[in-house]
Amino acid sequence: RHLWLIVPAAGQGKRMGADRPKQYLELAGRPILARTLTRLHQAFPEARLCLCLDPDDDWFDAQWVPFADWRRTPGGAERVDSVAGALAAIAEEAGADDLVLVHDVARPCVTVDDLHRLRDAAREAAAGAILAAPVADTMKRDDGRGHIRATEPREGLWHALTPQGFGYALLCRALEAARARGVAITDEASAVEALGLAPRLVSGRRDNLKVTHPDDLSLAGWILAGQDA
Numbered sequence: 001r002h003l004w005l006i007v008p009a010a011g012q013g014k015r016m017g018a019d020r021p022k023q024y025l026e027l028a029g030r031p032i033l034a035r036t037l038t039r040l041h042q043a044f045p046e047a048r049l050c051l052c053l054d055p056d057d058d059w060f061d062a063q064w065v066p067f068a069d070w071r072r073t074p075g076g077a078e079r080v081d082s083v084a085g086a087l088a089a090i091a092e093e094a095g096a097d098d099l100v101l102v103h104d105v106a107r108p109c110v111t112v113d114d115l116h117r118l119r120d121a122a123r124e125a126a127a128g129a130i131l132a133a134p135v136a137d138t139m140k141r142d143d144g145r146g147h148i149r150a151t152e153p154r155e156g157l158w159h160a161l162t163p164q165g166f167g168y169a170l171l172c173r174a175l176e177a178a179r180a181r182g183v184a185i186t187d188e189a190s191a192v193e194a195l196g197l198a199p200r201l202v203s204g205r206r207d208n209l210k211v212t213h214p215d216d217l218s219l220a221g222w223i224l225a226g227q228d229a
């Protein structure tokens with residue numbers, strides 16, 4: 001069984017409000033994309049990488065890719081389209097049982113230990129596995145007008161992180177079905193859940209944050225500095 005890594009990196013990162021897609025912003029002196037790929041390579045030096053990039057992306061530099069075996073695949077309109085594009089690009093090479101880990105380029109702080117634990121769980125669990133962290137805050141639902149409508153019990157609620165890992169054939173089937181239904185999905189697990197399956201939750205570090213808003217950049221810098229210490 002080969003190990004494949006799919007890194008969707010075709011987003012614009014508009015919430016960042018920067019002059020470039022967020023994966024090219026510098027984090028402790030290196031672009032986020034380079035940091036994320038370096039972490040993945042530390043954990044899985046032998047893996048095969050699919051990097052989903054916007055076909056019009058002029059910021060990318062191949063020198064940031066530490067993997068020997070990698071390909072650039074065209075990103076699509078939504079994240080799910082980018083991941084589906086990567087799965088299609090490796091259809092000739094991938095075996096049905098090969099393990100595929102999908103990891104957001106915007107999560108540079110994931111640790112090698114969490115990566116290994118997720119891989120091990122995803123290998124064993126028939127429906128795959130995701131890194132996740134229990135919700136700590138009290139959760140409110142709004143009424144659409146800026147007031148609270150309800151307090152949602154946080155017990156049993158988790159933040160879905162990445163990577164998320166599944167067998168190649170299962171992930172293809174799940175994403176095809178999700179795209180055919182046309183409902184928006186923001187992670188792979190929700191597509192697998194829609195098939196009636198229950199991926200495993202692997203408790204991961206809460207500092208595996210997704211760089212989304214401007215303040216996240218300095219926070220990610222602190223997290224990385226602490227991890228290197």
Ligand code: C5P
Pocket residue numbers: 007008009010011012013023052075076077078079080082083103104105106210211212
């Ligand atoms: O925007 P957001 O942070 O939710 O995007 C999650 C991940 O999906 C990012 O790594 C982003 O680059 C990627 N993405 C993509 N193709 C899109 C939209 C987002 O690869 N069309």
